[in-house]
Amino acid sequence: MRTVGVEEELLLVDRESGEPRALSSAVLARAARDTKAGSAVEKQADDYREPEEETFERELHGEQLEFATQPRTSMDDLAKEVDRWRGDAARHAGDVGGAVAALATSPLPVSPSVNAGSRFQWMEEQFGLTTQEQLTCGCHVHVSVDSDEEGVAVIDRIRSWLPVLLALSANSPFWQGNDSLYSSYRSRVWGRWPMAGPTEIFGSAARYEEQVEEMVATGVLRDRGMVYFDARLSHRYPTVEIRVADVCLEARSTVLIATLARALVETAARDWRADRPPLSHGVASLRLAAWQAARSGPDGTLLHPTTMRPAPGDEVVRSLVDHVRDALEDSGDLDRARGTTEDLLKHGNGARVQRDLLRRTGSLREVVAECVRRTRPA
Numbered sequence: 001m002r003t004v005g006v007e008e009e010l011l012l013v014d015r016e017s018g019e020p021r022a023l024s025s026a027v028l029a030r031a032a033r034d035t036k037a038g039s040a041v042e043k044q045a046d047d048y049r050e051p052e053e054e055t056f057e058r059e060l061h062g063e064q065l066e067f068a069t070q071p072r073t074s075m076d077d078l079a080k081e082v083d084r085w086r087g088d089a090a091r092h093a094g095d096v097g098g099a100v101a102a103l104a105t106s107p108l109p110v111s112p113s114v115n116a117g118s119r120f121q122w123m124e125e126q127f128g129l130t131t132q133e134q135l136t137c138g139c140h141v142h143v144s145v146d147s148d149e150e151g152v153a154v155i156d157r158i159r160s161w162l163p164v165l166l167a168l169s170a171n172s173p174f175w176q177g178n179d180s181l182y183s184s185y186r187s188r189v190w191g192r193w194p195m196a197g198p199t200e201i202f203g204s205a206a207r208y209e210e211q212v213e214e215m216v217a218t219g220v221l222r223d224r225g226m227v228y229f230d231a232r233l234s235h236r237y238p239t240v241e242i243r244v245a246d247v248c249l250e251a252r253s254t255v256l257i258a259t260l261a262r263a264l265v266e267t268a269a270r271d272w273r274a275d276r277p278p279l280s281h282g283v284a285s286l287r288l289a290a291w292q293a294a295r296s297g298p299d300g301t302l303l304h305p306t307t308m309r310p311a312p313g314d315e316v317v318r319s320l321v322d323h324v325r326d327a328l329e330d331s332g333d334l335d336r337a338r339g340t341t342e343d344l345l346k347h348g349n350g351a352r353v354q355r356d357l358l359r360r361t362g363s364l365r366e367v368v369a370e371c372v373r374r375t376r377p378a
Helices: 024-037 074-096 118-127 150-169 185-190 205-217 251-273 283-299 313-323 327-330 335-349 352-363 362-373
Strands: 004-014 064-068 100-101 138-144 229-231 241-248 301-303 310-312
Touching: 004 074, 004 251, 004 362, 024 064, 024 074, 064 074, 064 205, 064 251, 074 100, 074 251, 074 352, 074 362, 100 362, 138 251, 150 205, 150 229, 150 251, 150 283, 150 301, 150 313, 185 283, 241 251, 251 283, 251 327, 251 335, 283 301, 283 313, 283 352, 301 313, 310 313, 313 327, 313 335, 352 362
Parallel strands: none
Antiparallel strands: 004 064, 004 100, 004 138, 138 241, 229 241, 301 310
């Protein structure tokens, strides 16, 4: 069975006001200190907890914290690990007067601070305001592949389904204190990077590598790690890295995105082995599909991945589950994926939850406070 791992970016906020705070250095220092002291983060009898200095990472802005899970084959194990690291992140942030919120953008106004470091400083000088304003939190899913050739074949065949994952995960309706009118405004901000977005059909690993080398050779990018395709070959691991999702408000939604992502990769690999060609939609159509997914989430209209024609969002989401049904069944994930999907369609993704909270409370601070509570595992 293919392994799957998750990288989640969390927003660091003030414990009292809910405003973003540049606490990443303090939180990382706290995690490292606790690990070295052997307190609160001792190795457990199970295998879900890894050394924290290898798990939590600094991101572009001081108001962010990232963690990465280990590769897992069991979605139950993945869920336990996501809960653990969210809980530890919350504990460490609390120790320095903060909190963590699984929010893809800050509902409250913020002036982000770029972290120190040569890479981040290079980005700030190269991309200017795009870098300064890029305080967004995403969820990246790594799914193992047997070879670069298989990985590129997968990337070619999942392109049109990725906007559906974006719609399900959408968790960023607010920007600088205002309703953006989008479900995922994070994806619109992320799209400002010139190296981000959907890709053409590559057809082979050689063509993929040629494209990456051409991009790096322009000098616009510092290195291949800045190739921000919606789905790419990881430059560190033998995986396809799917990068379209917002960080999800609740951990079970993260696990759903990971489950569907693995099933998409497996389904695409089977299609490749069976000589079934990828859908031929152009990049322009894929951009429109991503825009529509960001605008409405699953509550409105989405572009159907096979036809690129508008259809009700819930029908499109169910068509994704049907598309990967065999893979889900073979991995034992079908019933839970269906159940979690239907629950999300009924009760809403993070964007709907945030807007409902604002309608009930009239306060974006209360929205943040409730999202902090929902981020931390029970």
